[in-house]
Amino acid sequence: IGAEIKSTFHVDVDIQRLTSQLDRLASNSTVLRLPGNLYVLSTEATTQYERELESAATTQSEAERIFLRLASSALPGPLPEDLWQRFHDSFLLPLIRELGATTYGLLLGKSRDASAIRVDAYVNQYPREQQAALRSVVDSFLDPKSVPVRSYILGLLNAYLVLEAVGLSDESLKAVGDQLAATPTFEIFIDTNLMWLFAFSSG
Numbered sequence: 760i761g762a763e764i765k766s767t768f769h770v771d772v773d774i775q776r777l778t779s780q781l782d783r784l785a786s787n788s789t790v791l792r793l794p795g796n797l798y799v800l801s802t803e804a805t806t807q808y809e810r811e812l813e814s815a816a817t818t819q820s821e822a823e824r825i826f827l828r829l830a831s832s833a834l835p836g837p838l839p840e841d842l843w844q845r846f847h848d849s850f851l852l853p854l855i856r857e858l859g860a861t862t863y864g865l866l867l868g869k870s871r872d873a874s875a876i877r878v879d880a881y882v883n884q885y886p887r888e889q890q891a892a893l894r895s896v897v898d899s900f901l902d903p904k905s906v907p908v909r910s911y912i913l914g915l916l917n918a919y920l921v922l923e924a925v926g927l928s929d930e931s932l933k934a935v936g937d938q939l940a941a942t943p944t945f946e947i948f949i950d951t952n953l954m955w956l957f958a959f960s961s962g
Contacts, residue, residue, distance in 0.1 A: 822911035
C-alpha cells in the first residue's frame with residue numbers, strides 16, 4: 760500500500776503510521792485483516808468505495824473533456840494521445856504537491872505565479888510552435904468559474920493533504936494538536952463613533 764501511494768502520489772508515508780491507520784479501519788470493520796498481513800475492504804466499504812470511485816471517474820472525465828476541447832481549439836491538427844495524461848502527471852500533480860493548500864488560492868484566481876513556473880516545465884516538453892497555445896490552454900483550463908475543473912482539482916488536493924497528514928511524524932502531529940487545543944486570544948478594538956451610530960439607529 761505504501762509503495763502504491765508513493766508511486767501514484769509521490770508521497771512517502773511512514774509505514775508505522777500507515778499500519779496504525781489500517782488497524783483503526785480494521786477496528787471499525789471498514790477493512791478486514793487477513794493472514795499474511797493482507798487487508799481487504801468490507802462489503803459495506805466496498806459499496807461506498809465503488810460509488811465514490813464512479814463519481815471521481817465522472818469528475819475526471821469531465822475535466823479531461825474540457826481540457827481536450829480547449830486544446831482542440833488552440834492546436835492545429837490531431838492532438839497527441841498522451842496530451843491529457845502528460846498534463847495531469849507533469850503539471851497538475853506536481854503543482855498540487857508544491858502549492859499544497861495554496862492551490863485553493865489558485866482556483867480563486869488569487870495567485871498565478873507558481874502555476875506560471877510549473878507551466879513552463881510542462882509546455883517545454885512540446886515543440887516551440889505549440890508552446891504558446893498550450894500555455895493558453897492551461898490558463899483557460901484553470902478557470903475558477905468552471906465547477907467540474909474546480910471539483911476535480913480540489914479532489915486531488917484533498918487526497919494529497921490526507922496522504923501528507925498520514926505521513927506526519929508523531930512530533931509534528933503533537934505540535935498541530937497543541938495548536939488546535941490552545942485557547943485563542945483576541946484583541947478587540949471598538950470605534951466609539953460607530954457604536955454611537957449603531958445605538959442611535961437602533962433606538
